[in-house]
Amino acid sequence: MAGIESRVPSxxxxxxxxxxxxxxxxxAIAVHQKRPAPCHGGxxxxxxxPVWVQQVRNEDFKAAWETLVENxxxxxxxxxxxxxxxxGVCNRAEYDGAVSINALEQYVGDLAIRKGWVFPVPPIELDxxxxxxxxxxxxxxxxxQLRRKGFRVTLFDANPELGGVLRYxxxxxxxxxxxxxxxxxxxxxxxxxxxxGQKLTGKDLGKIEQExxxxxxxxxxxxxxxxxxxPDDADRVLDGIAFxxxxxxxxxxELGQKVVVxxxxxxxxxxxxxxxxxxxxxxxxxxxxREVMPAPEDEIEDVVAEGVRLIDGAMVKTVEAISKSLRLHxxxxxxxxxxxxxxxxxxxxxxxxxxxxxDTVILAVGQDPELADWEDQVxxxxxxxxxxxxxxxxxxxxxxxxxxxSAERFVSTAVGxxxxxxxxxxxxxxxPPALRDVTAIGAAQEPDVAFADINTFYxxxxxxxxxxxxxxxxxxxxxxxxxxGLTDEQALxxxxxxxxxxxxxxxxxxxxxxxxxxxxxxxxxxxxxxxLEQYCKGCGCCLEECPRGxxxxxxxxx
Amino acid sequence: MSxxxxxxxxxxxxxxxxxxxxxxxxxxxxxxxxxxxxxAVVPPSCIAIISGPQPLSSMRIPVYQTxxxxxxxxxxxxxxxxxxxxxxxxNVVAIAGDGGTYDIGFQALSAAAxxxxxxIYICLDNEGYxxxxxxxxxxxxxxxxxxxxxxxxxxxxxxMAAIMAAHNIPYMATATTGYPDDLAxxxxxxxKIKGGLRFIVVLTPCLTGWGIPDNAGxxxxxxxxxxxxxxxxxxxxxxxxxxxxxxxxxxVADYVTRQKRYRHLSAEDIEFIQKEVDQNWExxxxxx
Numbered sequence: 001m002a003g004i005e006s007r008v009p010s011x012x013x014x015x016x017x018x019x020x021x022x023x024x025x026x027x028a029i030a031v032h033q034k035r036p037a038p039c040h041g042g043x044x045x046x047x048x049x050p051v052w053v054q055q056v057r058n059e060d061f062k063a064a065w066e067t068l069v070e071n072x073x074x075x076x077x078x079x080x081x082x083x084x085x086x087x088g089v090c091n092r093a094e095y096d097g098a099v100s101i102n103a104l105e106q107y108v109g110d111l112a113i114r115k116g117w118v119f120p121v122p123p124i125e126l127d128x129x130x131x132x133x134x135x136x137x138x139x140x141x142x143x144x145q146l147r148r149k150g151f152r153v154t155l156f157d158a159n160p161e162l163g164g165v166l167r168y169x170x171x172x173x174x175x176x177x178x179x180x181x182x183x184x185x186x187x188x189x190x191x192x193x194x195x196x197g198q199k200l201t202g203k204d205l206g207k208i209e210q211e212x213x214x215x216x217x218x219x220x221x222x223x224x225x226x227x228x229x230x231p232d233d234a235d236r237v238l239d240g241i242a243f244x245x246x247x248x249x250x251x252x253x254e255l256g257q258k259v260v261v262x263x264x265x266x267x268x269x270x271x272x273x274x275x276x277x278x279x280x281x282x283x284x285x286x287x288x289x290r291e292v293m294p295a296p297e298d299e300i301e302d303v304v305a306e307g308v309r310l311i312d313g314a315m316v317k318t319v320e321a322i323s324k325s326l327r328l329h330x331x332x333x334x335x336x337x338x339x340x341x342x343x344x345x346x347x348x349x350x351x352x353x354x355x356x357x358x359d360t361v362i363l364a365v366g367q368d369p370e371l372a373d374w375e376d377q378v379x380x381x382x383x384x385x386x387x388x389x390x391x392x393x394x395x396x397x398x399x400x401x402x403x404x405x406s407a408e409r410f411v412s413t414a415v416g417x418x419x420x421x422x423x424x425x426x427x428x429x430x431x432p433p434a435l436r437d438v439t440a441i442g443a444a445q446e447p448d449v450a451f452a453d454i455n456t457f458y459x460x461x462x463x464x465x466x467x468x469x470x471x472x473x474x475x476x477x478x479x480x481x482x483x484x485g486l487t488d489e490q491a492l493x494x495x496x497x498x499x500x501x502x503x504x505x506x507x508x509x510x511x512x513x514x515x516x517x518x519x520x521x522x523x524x525x526x527x528x529x530x531x532l533e534q535y536c537k538g539c540g541c542c543l544e545e546c547p548r549g550x551x552x553x554x555x556x557x558x
Numbered sequence: 559m560s561x562x563x564x565x566x567x568x569x570x571x572x573x574x575x576x577x578x579x580x581x582x583x584x585x586x587x588x589x590x591x592x593x594x595x596x597x598a599v600v601p602p603s604c605i606a607i608i609s610g611p612q613p614l615s616s617m618r619i620p621v622y623q624t625x626x627x628x629x630x631x632x633x634x635x636x637x638x639x640x641x642x643x644x645x646x647x648x649n650v651v652a653i654a655g656d657g658g659t660y661d662i663g664f665q666a667l668s669a670a671a672x673x674x675x676x677x678i679y680i681c682l683d684n685e686g687y688x689x690x691x692x693x694x695x696x697x698x699x700x701x702x703x704x705x706x707x708x709x710x711x712x713x714x715x716x717x718m719a720a721i722m723a724a725h726n727i728p729y730m731a732t733a734t735t736g737y738p739d740d741l742a743x744x745x746x747x748x749x750k751i752k753g754g755l756r757f758i759v760v761l762t763p764c765l766t767g768w769g770i771p772d773n774a775g776x777x778x779x780x781x782x783x784x785x786x787x788x789x790x791x792x793x794x795x796x797x798x799x800x801x802x803x804x805x806x807x808x809x810v811a812d813y814v815t816r817q818k819r820y821r822h823l824s825a826e827d828i829e830f831i832q833k834e835v836d837q838n839w840e841x842x843x844x845x846x
Contacts, residue, residue, distance in 0.1 A: 012612065012613060013610070013612075013613055013614065013615045014613040014614070015613065015614050015615075016570045016572070016610075016614060016615060016616070016618065017570045017571070017572035017573045017574075017610050017611075017614045017615065017616040018570040018571045018572040019572065019614070020572035020573075020614070021572070022571070022572050022573070022574075025577060026577065455777075457736075457777075457780055505560075506560075507560035507561075508560060508561060509560070509561065512561050512563060512738050513583065513738070513776055514583075515575060515578060515579050515580070515582035515583040515586065516571050516572075516573070516575075516582070517569070517570075517571045517586065518571060532571065534571070534572075535571040535572060537576075537577035537578070538577055538772075539577035539578030539579075539772040539773055540578065540771075540772055540773035541578050541583075541772070541773050541775065541776060543773060544773040544774065544776070544777060545776055545777075
């Protein structure tokens with residue numbers, strides 16, 4: 001008996017399995033990583049959208065505003081006017097509707113104005129002095145970024161007040177003057193020297209060059225395009241931009257009762273909406289079908305709801321003057337699908353002729369930069385100032401961006417270009433490239449988070465709610481703003497809807513779903529977690545259970 | 559939303575479960591919730607493999623490996639021995655597979671429930687004898703392939719939850735790994751209710767036996783819940799029913815088409831399973 005007992009050890013278990021190296025089983029290991037969100041890639045100002053939206057969610061509104069104005073000093077303005085490519089690529093669009101990013105931006109921008117938040121004083125003051133010509137979105141953005149870097153900046157603008165197209169183009173009911181004034185004022189207060197009411201021409205360039213270290217040209221595009229079929233009849237055929245300007249200046253151009261607007265872009269919608277508010281009857285003729293018109297769908301929807309009649313996919317062939325009015329002979333068209341990108345060739349659909357009567361025709365078919373006296377100063381191509389990828393013109397020390405140099409006519413694109421041009425100017429003047437631009441290039445190699453990378457179980461469906469609008473019947477009676485900003489509650493709901501694609505929120509799912517306890521929290525890591533290589537078997541549950549695609553996988557070959 | 563689960567470090571890394579194993583994940587939340595004042599009883603199963611190759615252990619508590627038919631009896635014996643030594647605090651938990659619960663250990667379990675032994679019994683149900691290469695058990699659902707039902711099983715899964723609730727034990731719950739907080743909460747609840755047999759059946763998808771990718775365990779387990787195949791609920795004293803997560807209107811096809819054990823199914827087979835699931839839910843629904 002005694003002999004048998006001695007063969008039985010008193011303790012059967014001598015240690016724990018954590019001395020084993022189950023990590024040798026794997027051929028790939030999970031890695032935490034910050035991956036780019038599609039909204040960021042789509043943003044014309046390279047906005048850190050997932051970052052500031054989460055700051056809104058955490059109710060840290062000041063921080064959200066500070067993140068926003070890193071890239072865009074006009075959030076209240078852009079929150080009303082952006083064409084919203086971010087929402088077009090938002091991963092939530094495939095689920096229950098894109099996050100209302102633009103409305104959130106307006107919310108934060110408006111809050112900053114109400115709270116009187118100001119930009120911090122530049123950390124250094126440099127001697128170099130930059131002239132910015134044009135106080136529209138591109139010029140304001142560039143002036144702001146240069147000032148933040150410490151450069152002296154003088155901003156020249158032809159108009160009495162700053163804002164360019166924001167102040168003299170976009171109508172009050174879409175963008176109130178007081179919003180533009182508040183956000184431009186804040187940029188000026190940063191120490192920008194403004195010389196307004198003075199139109200510079202190409203002839204002044206030599207003189208400015210002597211006084212300034214660099215020049216940024218961004219005076220926009222103001223020369224209206226015309227259509228040959230319309231007579232040169234200043235009483236009955238108006239230019240859309242001039243009309244909007246007259247409305248903005250408080251002395252609207254004379255209009256007949258029946259107004260026909262030609263064009264399918266934002267300007268055409270603004271013209272029609274303004275004519276309607278002046279008590280006129282308005283119709284729009286657009287060459288493109290409604291789905292491919294350049295104006296964003298919601299702008300089209302707005303004017304149609306207000307009572308504007310939209311005739312899409314049609315063009316005016318000839319114009320006949322009859323007594324006081326014009327008779328437009330029109331025909332329905334289809335766009336030739338075989339044309340190269342950027343070229344529009346309408347094909348007439350025979351038998352669809354119709355006529356329209358108009359007391360006033362307003363052309364809103366685009367505009368070109370006014371470059372008559374600039375052509376001998378800087379190289380001009382395709383009717384625009386020619387620039388390279390760094391916004392340099394053909395002449396040393398002179399940079400250009402915005403509508404004067406780009407065919408992409410969006411205010412937010414102009415703001416983005418103004419910022420990038422400011423970085424180029426700073427480099428030209430001897431400053432090192434901005435760190436975040438360098439890291440942004442590195443980050444861009446990682447693919448955007450796709451909808452398939454999102455684990456929707458963690459996001460209960462919640463309908464997209466846009467800003468409320470004043471009822472069409474009410475809003476068409478005045479120029480008061482039609483879109484009501486988000487309420488506090490709506491803003492938080494929107495921020496909560498954000499998937500935060502590729503940006504970890506420390507939910508700990510990767511920790512909890514690891515059957516091997518191979519992921520631990522690590523407060524010293526910028527990515528919050530550490531993968532224990534000794535144990536990770538490479539199953540990928542952490543990746544799958546990460547709600548937001550903030551993890552990837554690294555293959556291992558042994 | 560994010561989980562907040564209070565875990566003690568009882569379950570160790572370095573165990574021998576397959577990569578992505580849901581059973582290991584379930585054991586993690588069970589053992590780490592039970593804490594150090596517990597003794598586990600494990601019959602032959604994957605759980606025995608996971609608990610450690612001798613002389614190492616993955617669980618920092620005493621683990622007794624018993625015979626396949628005797629988990630409940632062994633646990634009851636250990637508990638009574640502890641009580642006779644004056645220890646009324648240590649939790650004794652049997653953790654067995656579906657083979658050791660639905661089939662081979664059923665008599666011992668039913669008897670322990672009838673005697674209302676003061677133990678916790680947790681069944682990690684992966685719907686077959688997966689440790690021996692996927693043979694059918696009475697937990698294998700209708701039409702599922704196993705090596706012993708090559709054309710699909712002709713009879714439905716035994717309703718163990720209903721059977722155990724019918725023993726009028728103090729606590730019966732269903733849980734699954736896709737809802738780890740719910741699982742941990744149910745284990746904590748079972749610990750709190752003392753003085754009788756507490757039973758939890760945990761659906762733990764078997765990656766190889768079900769034919770699903772290594773990363774899909776939690777997801778498939780959630781589909782089982784959302785399609786109504788495996789509703790998560792609790793029953794106290796055989797009469798008080800609480801629904802935690804029920805079907806969300808997902809067709810059962812969304813669940814079965816992700817698993818290779820169902821890949822032989824025809825549209826009619828899926829329709830058949832759908833009807834069975836709907837019927838089961840109708841029968842259960844009235845109890846909440």
